[in-house]
Amino acid sequence: MQTRTLGTQGLTTSAIGYGSMGISMAYGTSDAHGDVAISAAFDAGITHFDTAELYGWGENEEILGKAVAPFRDEVVIATKFGFTPDFGFNSRPDHIRQVVKNSLRFLGTDRIDVLYQHRVDPTVPIEDVAGTVKELIDAGDVKYFGLSEAGADTIRRAHEVHPVSVLQTEYSLFERDVEQLFPLLHDLGIGLVSYSPLGRGFLTGTVKPAGQYDEHDMRNTDPRWQPGNFEKNLAATEQLQHLAESLGVTVGQLALAWVLAQDDHIVPIPGSRDPRRVAENAAAAGLALTSALLEQITRILPSGGFGARYTAENMPVWQ
Numbered sequence: 001m002q003t004r005t006l007g008t009q010g011l012t013t014s015a016i017g018y019g020s021m022g023i024s025m026a027y028g029t030s031d032a033h034g035d036v037a038i039s040a041a042f043d044a045g046i047t048h049f050d051t052a053e054l055y056g057w058g059e060n061e062e063i064l065g066k067a068v069a070p071f072r073d074e075v076v077i078a079t080k081f082g083f084t085p086d087f088g089f090n091s092r093p094d095h096i097r098q099v100v101k102n103s104l105r106f107l108g109t110d111r112i113d114v115l116y117q118h119r120v121d122p123t124v125p126i127e128d129v130a131g132t133v134k135e136l137i138d139a140g141d142v143k144y145f146g147l148s149e150a151g152a153d154t155i156r157r158a159h160e161v162h163p164v165s166v167l168q169t170e171y172s173l174f175e176r177d178v179e180q181l182f183p184l185l186h187d188l189g190i191g192l193v194s195y196s197p198l199g200r201g202f203l204t205g206t207v208k209p210a211g212q213y214d215e216h217d218m219r220n221t222d223p224r225w226q227p228g229n230f231e232k233n234l235a236a237t238e239q240l241q242h243l244a245e246s247l248g249v250t251v252g253q254l255a256l257a258w259v260l261a262q263d264d265h266i267v268p269i270p271g272s273r274d275p276r277r278v279a280e281n282a283a284a285a286g287l288a289l290t291s292a293l294l295e296q297i298t299r300i301l302p303s304g305g306f307g308a309r310y311t312a313e314n315m316p317v318w319q
């Protein structure tokens, strides 16, 4: 698989990464074995694996750490701190140090390649957060600094204390807001990790209306799945599907190739618990879209999907 650089501090990974959140949260329960999907990702050329404390309070990191152990030195592990179990925020320096200790133990590794602040904590100055991450980098526990769902001011201030290598936020044909930050990311030399690049699965065409998912599946309340939005998003996905079929690829592959085509310093991290889907997603790295095709795609979805990306109470506030 092709590689991409993220930031100017030396972080290089496969052009498509793997997000492990769905193994233990967000999309309902499953009999699938996360470790099998992770091994399939590595076999398909993926060297970038994303997890977080939040995704299971150790469980998700443990699954990922065990699965990548046979090839640990060939991959990049990214994890995140900053949530509390009741979805509040905590980025106090002592807490960050403790979470990193825990994550290293759960992951069974001696270093975290990318450490993200998962959400900006309005009660802790970002300079204190960046300073703490810098200490952890100087100590060798962490290699690169990342921010998730941060706005321009936070990115600039953090970057002054320690260079930020990567911003992670939702980015897909359904979600384009982060494009307003592209000039800043270019100026500062910061890469972008695009999360939910398949629109939480909508852009694969395998969706059901809200209410028909497992009771623990967040898509039951996702605005894009609610009546009114769901039908419009489905109609757009069907049009994309026709286009994908004419190219001999899947609509999910088309959606991932579209993300990759927006900039050379973007790495999407689709998640799947199914090894065959993981391989399908990875293969999208080899799909180059002409500017005519990119235009056709953008005509179908000129400014993203219908409906907000989170419910109002969970919507991240960029600051």
Ligand SMILES: NC(=O)c1ccc[n+]([C@@H]2O[C@H](COP(=O)([O-])OP(=O)(O)OC[C@H]3O[C@@H](n4cnc5c(N)ncnc54)[C@H](OP(=O)(O)O)[C@@H]3O)[C@@H](O)[C@H]2O)c1
Pocket: 018, 019, 020, 021, 022, 027, 050, 051, 118, 148, 149, 168, 169, 194, 195, 196, 197, 198, 199, 200, 201, 202, 204, 206, 252, 269, 270, 271, 272, 273, 274, 277, 278, 280, 281
């Ligand atoms: N920083 C943050 O705040 C944040 C927030 C959300 C996510 N993330 C990260 O981003 C990663 C990816 O995002 P995501 O998991 O939310 O969304 P996603 O990758 O856009 O979509 C995942 C969903 O799509 C399905 N899927 C994946 N590939 C498929 C395929 N080829 N065909 C059909 N269905 C397919 C998966 O189901 P199956 O598992 O059943 O295949 C799953 O339900 C996460 O795992 C996490 O690491 C970060």
